[in-house]
Amino acid sequence: MSISPDELNKLRKEIDQIDSELVNLLARRAQVTTKVGQYKSQAGLPIYVPEREAELISKRRAQAEEQKVSPVLVEDLLRRIMRESYQTQHVDYLCTNPAIKKIVVIGGAGALGRVFVDMFTRSGYQVDVLEKDDWPDAEQIFSNAGLVVVAVPIKLTETTIEQLTALPTECILADITSTKEKPLLAMMKAHKGPVVGLHPMFGPDVSSLVKQVVVICHGRQAEDYQWLMEQMRIWGAILQEVEAKEHDDAMVFIQVMRHFCSFVFGSHLASANPDLQRLVSLSSPIYRLELSMVGRLFAQNPALYADIIFDNRDSLVRLTEFSDKFTQALNLVEKGDKGEFIKQFFKVGEWFGDYSKQCLTSSKKLLLKADDDRSITAKK
The missing domain is CATH 1.10.3660 (6-phosphogluconate dehydrogenase C-terminal fold)
Structure with a gap:
């Protein structure tokens, strides 16, 4: 069957109209997912729920097969749409430990340090940043800190940790370095309180922590930093717990x-x-x-x-x-x-x-x- 140029133009206009409707539907969906994100924030629910995502995809694949549409196509579209929806849910988060008076991020002005400063701030914590020119005021900056995160380059991590001998006893000391054995040992030596090693398996260009892996290497008094692990889960991160040497x-x-x-x-x-x-x-x-x-x-x-x-x-x-x-x-x-x-x-x-x-x-x-x-x- 041949199609005339006029008929082809009509079909193209019809496709344009359908595409326009798709954009409108995506806008409506984004409005709904934003509200979902707000609710999750208030309720302290994680942004990423694997079971919910799997259920949604399964149902839509079944619907696609019923309507003679490629289920692979539908799944691809849904995964891309859901990835975007996680960004619309990237708002403020529930604070899992309101008793924490202050969080200090050493190197918080750096690329990856800024990510954690932003996430903690979005979660309602007071966050102070300590850079190399701030060390004369370190004692005052560390006072009342409930968590200190070392976010400096690898080559500076151990020497930075060695200076942290006067933190509040109940303060949690953590690092986000890509090696774990030496930094963990250095933290255990410098600080008598809770210690945990973290390795975010992502770079500073991530738009959110949804589905991002954070490796946890336990140091001391794990019960005291369970709130921190829960906070990262609420952000959408996937936590993997391993020994430092295995890491x-x-x-x-x-x-x-x-x-x-x-x-x-x-x-x-x-x-x-x-x-x-x-x-x-x-x-x-x-x-x-x-x-x-x-x-x-x-x-x-x-x-x-x-x-x-x-x-x-x-x-x-x-x-x-x-x-x-x-x-x-x-x-x-x-x-x-x-x-x-x-x-x-x-x-x-x-x-x-x-x-x-x-x-x-x-x-x-x-x-x-x-x-x-x-x-x-x-x-x-």
Whole structure:
């Protein structure tokens, strides 16, 4: 069946009208979710409730199937809409411990420190910030503090903690450094009261803490900082409790090796000096994503990544092991031994197990988003 230009224009206008209605519906939904956020704040309920989200998606997927609409499409739309709705709920939060007279964030003017200053302030706490020029007034700033958070660069963390020998006994001492064993030991030595190590697994560019992981490494008197953990849950954070050594061992693989590999790849690209824009234009979504993750590293503070890579006690051992493994794999290429390569490929696949299949599924969603972004760029 052929369609005339006039009929095509009518269909396009109809699509425009439907799209306009969708925007109006999204505006209405945002108004409702804002009210939900206000209620949660008053009631002390967490912004993110996994069970509620799963139930909502399940129902809408079933509805989509009944109406012959792709349930995958509906789920993708809903997850994007819900991510936005969490931002509309990012208002003020219930204060879980009104008895706390003051919170002090050392380094609160820094990038990540500001995130916590903002969250504590939104939760109704009095928050003071201590920077390097404020140390002459430290005694007065720390007086009546119920929580002191060390939010300084890794290389300054231990020396900063060593100065905290005169905090109020009942005060909670915490840090948000990406290594945990040494800072936790330093805090336990400097302060006789409650101590806890925190590692926010996110950067300062987050718009909220919904679904963001915060690692908890217990130090001393955990019962005294349960309110702090509950406060972070109300913010929407997902708390993972581990021993400090287990944390640091895991960070070698999660942070050190990943950042180091990105650094080396980026360094090699800069040395080889290919046409970067040409590489991007020739890449499929998955390669563009991988290249983006490398490029992202070099848009950030190099001192932060140097501290992460150099200050973990196991960095050199693990990176040397990786170098050996790289050399072994390179030898297979030099010898043209595809059979051994395939054999090892299967062996690694067995180690990943079902997780590799999960990665295949979840990565498809990322690739679709990357493909959408390329279309937008092309139109510009």
